[in-house]
Structure formats: structure tokens, C-alpha cells
Amino acid sequence: VILAVTLNPAIDVTYYLDRIVRHSGLRVDRVLERPGGKGVNVARVAASCGADVGATGLAGGHRGERLRAGLAGYRIRDEFCPIEGETRQTVNIVETGQAGLPTELREPGPAVTQAEWDRFVARFPALAAGADVVTMSGSLPPGVPAGAYATLTAATRSVSTARVIVDTGGEALRLACAAGPDLVKPNEDELLAATGASKGDRLHRVLDGASALRDLGAAAVVVSLGRSGSVAVTPDGRWRASHDAVTGGNPVGAGDALVAGLALSAAGQPMGGQPAGGWAAALSRASGLAMASVLATSAGEVDPAAAERFAAGIRIREIRGRDR
Ligand SMILES: Nc1ncnc2c1ncn2[C@@H]1O[C@H](COP(=O)(O)OP(=O)(O)OP(=O)(O)O)[C@@H](O)[C@H]1O
Numbered sequence: 431v432i433l434a435v436t437l438n439p440a441i442d443v444t445y446y447l448d449r450i451v452r453h454s455g456l457r458v459d460r461v462l463e464r465p466g467g468k469g470v471n472v473a474r475v476a477a478s479c480g481a482d483v484g485a486t487g488l489a490g491g492h493r494g495e496r497l498r499a500g501l502a503g504y505r506i507r508d509e510f511c512p513i514e515g516e517t518r519q520t521v522n523i524v525e526t527g528q529a530g531l532p533t534e535l536r537e538p539g540p541a542v543t544q545a546e547w548d549r550f551v552a553r554f555p556a557l558a559a560g561a562d563v564v565t566m567s568g569s570l571p572p573g574v575p576a577g578a579y580a581t582l583t584a585a586t587r588s589v590s591t592a593r594v595i596v597d598t599g600g601e602a603l604r605l606a607c608a609a610g611p612d613l614v615k616p617n618e619d620e621l622l623a624a625t626g627a628s629k630g631d632r633l634h635r636v637l638d639g640a641s642a643l644r645d646l647g648a649a650a651v652v653v654s655l656g657r658s659g660s661v662a663v664t665p666d667g668r669w670r671a672s673h674d675a676v677t678g679g680n681p682v683g684a685g686d687a688l689v690a691g692l693a694l695s696a697a698g699q700p701m702g703g704q705p706a707g708g709w710a711a712a713l714s715r716a717s718g719l720a721m722a723s724v725l726a727t728s729a730g731e732v733d734p735a736a737a738e739r740f741a742a743g744i745r746i747r748e749i750r751g752r753d754r
């Protein structure tokens with residue numbers, strides 16, 4: 431079982447229109463609405479690969495209800511906890527007559543009270559106890575303490591041998607590392623912001639930053655580098671995954687697909703061991719899913735057959751010795 435945590439989920443609303451003209455009324459051709467937020471994307475990708483997946487976090491109001499009701503359609507078990515505040519929405523505007531990325535409006539999310547957070551923390555161990563892997567993704571809503579992922583990592587440790595994977599940035603990432611998660615997955619910006627690593631060329635900066643997060647307490651670090659692939663720094667060695675760029679798709683949520691792939695490989699593996707088939711196999715599978723998610727137009731949606739084709743073409747190189 432993979433349990434995907436999203437403390438600040440969203441209803442994703444996508445507007446399709448020809449192009450944005452500021453200060454004018456615009457005709458929308460099509461509107462699409464679906465459950466969203468980083469952990470929900472992780473859950474959706476893992477479920478589409480056939481995994482047994484539950485999603486939890488904080489959801490409230492009418493949007494919270496719609497979000498929870500929408501999970502079943504993706505074969506995701508709803509384990510969300512209710513809160514008073516209204517779940518946020520994220521508006522994406524896709525300009526069909528223009529090249530380039532969508533315009534995204536990201537709301538901060540509802541304020542969470544101390545009592546609501548305490549209730550979630552009290553309920554969480556029962557959920558984590560049934561999981562092989564717990565993923566924790568995204569920003570924290572106002573009112574949730576910066577140490578939230580550290581708290582949930584410790585809570586997971588107290589009830590199970592589940593793998594913990596954390597995908598966030600800033601102070602939440604630094605504090606989470608100190609609780610000893612099995613894996614953290616920052617992108618390059620998140621890594622550099624959290625560690626201040628700034629010396630040398632790109633690979634050396636990334637290796638230094640990843641080592642800094644391991645020094646804080648994360649067992650393994652996978653740094654995603656957008657179209658340039660990723661770097662894994664683990665207790666078993668260091669690897670560089672590279673592949674061709676996918677052009678014309680939507681890279682938003684590729685990191686979530688990468689996390690889903692890493693979670694799939696971690697599921698069912700013994701505590702402290704390598705992922706199924708080793709790190710190289712895990713990186714290939716996860717990178718294939720990430721590339722397939724770029725190809726798909728909306729975040730968290732992948733074609734598993736395309737992902738397998740991409741995975742077969744991922745180049746993995748071990749980074750040896752003092753090459754850092
Ligand atoms: N344009 C692209 N072409 C091919 N692969 C890509 C592209 N963009 C991203 N990827 C793949 O997806 C992985 C994750 O991407 P990225 O580093 O952009 O994650 P991210 O910034 O965390 O994204 P998000 O938070 O939106 O999910 C990369 O390691 C890479 O394998």
C-alpha cells in the first residue's frame with residue numbers, strides 16, 4: 431500500500447482558451463476540473479500503474495468534498511481528514527493558440543487550526559500502520575507547523591517499517607530531513623535554496639547539496655533536474671540518470687510522477703534495503719514515468735505503456751570515487 435499525503439490539496443481547474451489578452455473579457459472554450467495537489471498527483475500516477483493507493487491530508491468545504499468524491503474515479507482510497515476551511519483551487523490557463531507553458535494561479539490554501547492539525551496527527555498513525563510507503567508532498571497550508579513532515583515521519587516510524595519519501599522545499603524540507611526519511615526529492619531550485627550549495631559546476635553543486643541533506647538526516651536524496659534528468663545520492667552509491675527532453679508537453683507534475691515511480695520501487699522492500707532491482711532500476715522506472723507525465727497534458731496523468739518505453743531508454747551512469 432502506498433499512502434500519499436497532501437496537506438494542502440486543491441481542486442485543479444483548467445481553462446482552455448485561444449490566448450490571454452489582459453484587460454479584456456475572454457471566451458473560454460473548455461473547462462476541466464479534477465482533484466489536484468502534489469500528493470494527489472503521486473497517488474494518481476501510482477494507481478494508474480496498478481498500485482493499491484490511499485490519499486490523505488486535510489480537505490474542507492464544498493471543494494474538499496468534491497476533491498474527496500473525485501478520488502474514487504482514479505481508484506484512490508479517500509483517507510482525507512475534514513477541516514473547517516475551504517480547500518483551495520488552482521487555476522491553470524492553457525492558451526491553445528500559443529506555444530509555452532500554462533499560466534497558473536496558486537492560492538495559499540485555507541488556514542488550519544491547531545485543533546485540526548492535532549486531530550490529523552492523532553489519526554495519522556492508524557493510516558501509516560497499513561502502508562509500505564508513505565509519500566509526503568507539497569507546501570504546507572497556513573497554520574500547519576513547518577515541522578509537519580518531520581512529525582509525520584516520526585509518527586510513521588513509531589508504527590511501521592514503511593518507507594518515507596518527502597517532496598517539499600524550504601524549512602519544511604530541512605526539518606523533515608532531521609527526522610530521517612528514507613528519501614527526499616527536491617528539484618534543483620529547492621535543493622539550492624535549502625542548502626545554499628553554490629560552488630562549482632552544476633553536477634558538483636547538486637552532489638554537494640544532496641550530501642548536505644544527507645548530513646541533516648535523509649538516508650537518500652534524488653535531485654530532479656527537469657529535462658536534464660536526475661541525480662541520486664544514496665547509502666549504496668551515487669547515480670546520474672539522463673534522457674532526451676520531451677518537448678511540447680506539460681512538465682508540471684513531472685516531479686510528482688518521479689516520486690510515484692520511486693514509491694512503486696520502494697514498496698514491499700525490506701527496511702534499510704535498496705529499492706526493488708536496485709537504484710538504477712528504480713531511477714529508470716521513475717524517470718520513464720516522469721517523461722510520460724510530461725507527454726500527458728495534465729499533471730498526474732501517465733500512459734503506463736509510454737512510461738515503459740521511455741524507461742527502456744534512460745541512461746544511468748554510476749558516479750564513482752572522488753568525482754564530486
Ligand atoms: N521537458 C522534460 N523532458 C523530459 N523529461 C522531463 C522534462 N521535465 C521533467 N522531466 C523529468 O521529470 C523529472 C522531474 O522533473 P522536475 O525536475 O521538473 O520536477 P519538479 O520541479 O519537482 O516538478 P513538479 O513539482 O511540477 O512535479 C526530471 O527528473 C526528468 O526526469
Ligand SMILES: [Mg+2]
Pocket residue numbers: 597617685686
Ligand atoms: Mg516538485
